[in-house]
Amino acid sequence: MLRLSKLTDYAVVVLVRLAGMEGVQTSPGIAAATGIPEPTVAKVLKTLAAGDLVSSQRGAKGGYRLNRDLAAIPVSDVIAAVDGPIALTACVDGSASECESQGLCPMRGRWDPVNDAIQSALSRITLADMQVALLPAFRTPVAQVPFQSAAE
Amino acid sequence: MLRLSKLTDYAVVVLVRLAGMEGVQTSPGIAAATGIPEPTVAKVLKTLAAGDLVSSQRGAKGGYRLNRDLAAIPVSDVIAAVDGPIALTACVDGSASECESQGLCPMRGRWDPVNDAIQSALSRITLADMQVALLPAFRTPVAQVPFQSAAE
DNA sequence: GTTATCCGGACTACCACAGTCCTGATTGTT
DNA sequence: AACAATCAGGACTGTGGTAGTCCGGATAAC
Ligand code: FES
Ligand code: FES
Numbered sequence: 001m002l003r004l005s006k007l008t009d010y011a012v013v014v015l016v017r018l019a020g021m022e023g024v025q026t027s028p029g030i031a032a033a034t035g036i037p038e039p040t041v042a043k044v045l046k047t048l049a050a051g052d053l054v055s056s057q058r059g060a061k062g063g064y065r066l067n068r069d070l071a072a073i074p075v076s077d078v079i080a081a082v083d084g085p086i087a088l089t090a091c092v093d094g095s096a097s098e099c100e101s102q103g104l105c106p107m108r109g110r111w112d113p114v115n116d117a118i119q120s121a122l123s124r125i126t127l128a129d130m131q132v133a134l135l136p137a138f139r140t141p142v143a144q145v146p147f148q149s150a151a152e
Numbered sequence: 153m154l155r156l157s158k159l160t161d162y163a164v165v166v167l168v169r170l171a172g173m174e175g176v177q178t179s180p181g182i183a184a185a186t187g188i189p190e191p192t193v194a195k196v197l198k199t200l201a202a203g204d205l206v207s208s209q210r211g212a213k214g215g216y217r218l219n220r221d222l223a224a225i226p227v228s229d230v231i232a233a234v235d236g237p238i239a240l241t242a243c244v245d246g247s248a249s250e251c252e253s254q255g256l257c258p259m260r261g262r263w264d265p266v267n268d269a270i271q272s273a274l275s276r277i278t279l280a281d282m283q284v285a286l287l288p289a290f291r292t293p294v295a296q297v298p299f300q301s302a303a304e
Numbered sequence: 305g306t307t308a309t310c311c312g313g314a315c316t317a318c319c320a321c322a323g324t325c326c327t328g329a330t331t332g333t334t
Numbered sequence: 335a336a337c338a339a340t341c342a343g344g345a346c347t348g349t350g351g352t353a354g355t356c357c358g359g360a361t362a363a364c
Contacts, residue, residue: 002231002238002270003320004154005352009241012262026309039355046311059362060308075266079154086154089161110164110282114227117273118154125269130262157321178340191324198342211331212339235321 008082010036010044015078016131018054019070024063044082051081070131076122086122088115160234162188162196167230168283170206171222176215196234203233222283228274238274240267 013034018025027045031038045064048054053073054064079086089111165186170177179197183190197216200206205225206216231238241263 002154002156002235002240004240006241007353009263028309037354040353042310043354049310056310057362058310058360060306061363062309062361064310083154088154088156089158111161113281114274114277117277118270121269121273122266125266129265159322180340189323192322194341195323201341208341209331210329210341212337213332214330214340216341 011082018066024057024065026063071126071128073127074123075125163234170218176217178215223278223280225279226275227277
């Protein structure tokens, strides 16, 4: 189904939310703002921090802060940070010891151009593009700052 | 990891093999030629037949035959036939009832352009492109293999 | 010192995928 | 007519990754 993980979806939500504020933001705060459960938000943030997409400030008054502008974060970076490197098949480049019959398999490295095409397409779309996609024409501030009171 | 299923990989192998012969080919024959286990090959063939990529001839002397030329089969068609429609997230278009909080989620339909970009990139690459990638002039798989771990 | 927050991992439940197999239906061969 | 070969369509199970939660420890402000 060529599906990416929900964590990546959450990551985009969190990053966009993170970009909307100036100072650092805490995990519970983002969780409350986005409606995503707090533990999951914390997990996503930690993953993003490991991927150098966000910076963390420990201790009281701590939180997370966006490292780069949304326009400088392609979707491929988020996917790579959360889901790992983009590898359509087991035999693209990194993991070459997956196929049982490598010597006779006619697919050796065949998917590389396909994989690269996807990577290229994903690199061209930044989070800023996804952000503006949700603002139709009128500025509906409610749309970008939703509250999750109905979430149950 | 944005990985597609191994069945899709097998499907490409099978389709390329199917294009190399003139008449119909049986499941065991393709299995023997490709090294893929027979039951798996049969499953892939049945899936491809359901997707109208191959035609089947039942009974003795039966087998499978390619419907369209390799150049007319984009990779996206194979993926769609085997793995189902390309849907990066649960909320692209077809399945709109996946998100628990659709009304407040700021990602509603956000992935659509990303999904479309991938679909477009995949539509531009045909099986013929992947085929020529592996046949330089002769079948010398060792030439383009940097290092073979020879795990098997 | 206390409190709030992040860090790093372990842990479990679940679901899609991978692979196999079985019972019919169809068709050519003997 | 009987037989053999092949596809059709499903059911079935094991495995692996994902989703989500949780805990003890480190860090820094108050
Ligand atoms: S599928 Fe990767 S080498 Fe065969
Ligand atoms: S993630 Fe799909 S609508 Fe929220």
